[in-house]
Every structure is written in C-alpha cells, then in structure tokens.
Amino acid sequence: MRNGPDISEVAALIGDPGRAHMLLALLDGRALSAGELAGEAGVTLQTASGHLARMVEAGLLCVEKQGRHRYFRLATAEVAEALSALLALADQGARRRVRTGPRDAAMRKARSCYNHLAGEMAVRAYDSLRQRGLIVVAQDGLDLSDAGHAAFAGLGVALTGSRKPLCRECLDWSERRMHLSGPLGTGLLTMVLDRGWARRETGSRVVAFTQTGEAAFRKAFPLTGDV
Amino acid sequence: MRNGPDISEVAALIGDPGRAHMLLALLDGRALSAGELAGEAGVTLQTASGHLARMVEAGLLCVEKQGRHRYFRLATAEVAEALSALLALADQGARRRVRTGPRDAAMRKARSCYNHLAGEMAVRAYDSLRQRGLIVVAQDGLDLSDAGHAAFAGLGVALTGSRKPLCRECLDWSERRMHLSGPLGTGLLTMVLDRGWARRETGSRVVAFTQTGEAAFRKAFPLTGDV
C-alpha cells in the first residue's frame, strides 16, 4: 500500500520473453521494422504488432512511419539504462552456473549501447578524457572543456546542435564502470565506424575493432600507465 | 532467437505488483520480515511467502534467519540499481499525466537508497567531493584521496574494513545525476543520522533534514557558487 510510480507495470512489460527480445534487439540504438522484430522474438506478425503497440503506449518505444514500414526504436536513454541494469542483474544471476563464454569476450571489449559505444574501449575513452581534464563535472551533468572541444574537433567528431546536455554518464554492465553517452558518446561511435577503426557485426551488438583501429583508438585516448 | 542472459525472467519477477511493492519497501536497505512485507504488498502471508521464495531463488533477495523470524533484504547493489532505473522509467511514464505532488518534494531532497543517501543532498555531497579533489577516478571505480580520508575522519565517518571498492557511483532517478554509494555512501548516511542532522521518516524512504542539520551539511560539503 504505497504511492509513487508503479514499477511493476513497466517491469511486467519487459517481463515477457517476446517483448524482452525485441527490446534487446533495439538496444544497439538502431530502428527495426515490425516484421524484423517479430522474427527476432520468434512470434507471428500479429502477435508482435500487439506487443509493439503496448510498448509504444507505455513510452518504451517510439515509432517512425516510412512508407509501408513502421520503424521502432527505444524512446529514451532511460529505457536503455533500465535494460542495461536488468542485463547486469540477469548476468549476475547466470554467472553462478556457467562461466562467461568466449563469444562474450568481443561483447565485453566493445559493443553498441543505445546509440553510443560501450565496453572496455568505451570505459577507456571515458577515463582518458577525465584524466586529461577534457570533460569536467558541471552543474547538470558532464561538460566538455575548451581543450576537449579542440580535441574532438581534431578527431573529426562534429558536435553541432544543442550543446546543453552534451555528454552523460552511463553505467556499463560488463565493466561496472561509467562510460560516455549523449551526443558526445554518439559522435564517438560514428567516428570510430566512419574512420574504419571498427565495424558493426551483423546480427549482434558487437563492435569489432581492427588491429590498426584499436591501436589508433588507444593512441587517441591515452591513459597514464600505458606503454 | 538470441543468446545471452535472459532479461525477461528477472523483469517478470519484478513485474508483479505484490513483488514490486516488497522490493520498493526494501529499497531503503533495511531488512524486513516476511509478515511486514506481506502487509506492505497487501497479500496474505502464504502468498507473500511464495513470492519471497522465488525472489531469493532468483538472487534478488537474501535471507537472514533470526529466531522465528526471517528477515529479507536486497541481495546486491545491482538489484537496487535496477530498481532505481525502473523507477526512473515509471516516473517518466507517469510524468505525462500528473504533475509531481508536494509529497514528492521531500523525496527529491533526500531519501535513502539501498543503504546510502540519495536525492539533492546526496548529489551535492558528491559534486562537492569531486570539485575539491577528495574523490578521484581510479582504475576500478572511484577512490578517496589522502585529503579525502582526512576530511571524512574529521567528520567522524569510520572507514574500516576492506577499502578496495570504497566508493561507487549510483544514478539518481530524481536528479538524473550521480551520487555516492558503496561504503563511503553508507558511512555518509549513518553519519548524518548519528549526528541528528536528519532522521528517517517512518514508513517511507524520506530522510528529513532539520534546519540546523541542513546548514551543517551544506557547510561540510561546500560548492563553488555558494553564498
């Protein structure tokens, strides 16, 4: 008998295997059509349609109509954060029986989260920026210092548009550390892909770095203690 | 059709209104008996017992047997984090219809989260410590600098025990900012209560500061820009 927002409604929505599959498929930030999501969840189109309608109604997803397709994506960064937190929980629960497989190694190293970079490489970038004073704690979140602006301009990351909530922190479920999200995190991911330092693995959230790409990334985001 | 940890299982568990009520009741970090939790959820004892058994089995809760009572508490900080993330989601969903009531003002100002302090006051303490260089980004999380150790000793916060993951960051669902968790966050909360700067409001997570207590807190954790 308590007031306040009702967790159980959202949680129950995520609590259906079909819907959970769809949400996880969208966690990399891309927009997928209803048909693709139905295939992902392993249900028929009409079942998926019902699920999607409910998730849009609840504010978990947003829709973009394009011709005879309807593309769905996660509505807000909060949704991605909640999913990440639940992933960490489920992971912790499963960790008792099985050891993390070799397939997960690539996921731990680098993957896309919502629309930014996550994993070891993302945490490295975050720590490097913090250490070098390129991002600083501001009144409402993190802010990019002047030197930081210069550094990102040098890397070819465009940071136009509203610069108010330029960068945010996001908890990393494999590293249990913070990494960058927000426009800055998004710009970082697109930069890495544009430069060919890494490419998305089809059908998964893995972001696979090339050997030279990883070296370039490490050089761009040095940490004290590096060789 | 995907591998990886199964979110839906945990989410479905949290997705039942009764279980969600119990979990939220435990979010302040205290241990409650099965009977108290049954009352909280508004169900009979035998129903609650089933719910609790399932949540323990899933690793959401842990039990401590004491005489003929069984006390339940959240198993890990990850559970509290996931609940906070879901709270943020549910809050965002509800924000469309109703405006946040006056009762919520106290919650926003200060409340207990798991076993540490959250809300505006907690964010202030975190920012102050960051600004003054008393906590620094370390290899695996945050670390307390030597000056930080001295400062906390001066405040009477005991920091014995394993000092490895001394402080962690935790996302604040009302402020959307980081605040302290971990031993340091716990110590902060107990210090505030011990000194009589604030007291827990019975039956809620609100931590109510006294007028002098708030002034003392603000003095102990100054921010540039203060009067």
Next chain:
DNA sequence: GGAACACTTCGGTTTCTGCCGAAGCATTCA
C-alpha cells in the same frame, strides 16, 4: 484498377500464475 506487401484488429483457445483456505513445520514461551 488490381495485385502484392506491411501491418493492425478481432475472436476464440489455451496456458499461466496469483490468490487464498487448510494443513504442516519450526521456534518460543508458559
């Protein structure tokens, strides 16, 4: 216009699970 396609809505079946009454353990107190 008609066919193909992407998706939604409707209706009915089936499965799941939350719920409580009753009975069963375990612990404490007299």
Next chain:
DNA sequence: TGAATGCTTCGGCAGAAACCGAAGTGTTCC
C-alpha cells in the same frame, strides 16, 4: 508438554494474457 506465533507447503479456483487464424486497413508497384 501444550499453546501461541511466524512461516511454508499443498490444492483448487479464477482472472489475465499470450498466442494464432482470419479478416480488415493502408501503401506501393505494375
């Protein structure tokens, strides 16, 4: 030892919802 208390287990019921077949809406292509 017996009664009271706190909690768990069992069994059956009732409501919810996930699912798919079939039919309907809107868009594109020929």
